[in-house]
Amino acid sequence: MSNDQIFYPAARFAIGEVVRHRMLDFRGVVFDVDPEFANSEEWYEAIPEEIRPAKEQPFYHLLAENSESSYIAYVSQQNLLPDEENGEVDHPAIDGLFDGFAKGRYRLRPQHRH
Template identity: 65%
Template sequence: MPIVRSAKFAVGDIVRHRLFDFRGVIYDIDPIFANSEAWYEAIPIDIRPPKDQPFYHLLAENSENSYVAYVSQQNLVPDDSEIPVSHPSIEQLFHKDSNGGYQLRSRH
């Protein structure tokens, strides 16, 4: 049985990818890899992450696009830029709290 690590980030956290130039807001967390084998095998072997760690669903963006991303914990770092994420689905899933953070809406 794989060793499951604790999630380092939470829903609503803004994170940045460690290797690639994109950032986003976490909207869901899988305790271990839960995507397709084809998706996993498409990752180059030299950067393929182990499956026994949390994987995060992000409303992601880069300088050109907004999209949904699925990223391993080892490849995420906190984004401390204080720049809001402008993904078009943010308003559907989150509302801003009094501190400017993202709180999941009770209904979405």
């Protein structure tokens, strides 16, 4: 094993889990996970340096909502917490990806492959 090998933390949240942002006022449902940062450098550099997260951690794609709108968010693991509301997320894309909500989580819709 080489000394320059990097070990990334395991994902804490699973697809279908509802999470809340640690600092910003929004919540969302996880629909994809990147084991490390996989967005553009431009996106990353746009985050103020004093709150910019490390790239070497899982990043989550969320169907997100706040009090004004629904949108897609890309958030580092360090900035997410489990959602305490245990309620559904109001996002128009949920029905296309998930098949029901129970016990605080969404069930991923089965994919049909031909």
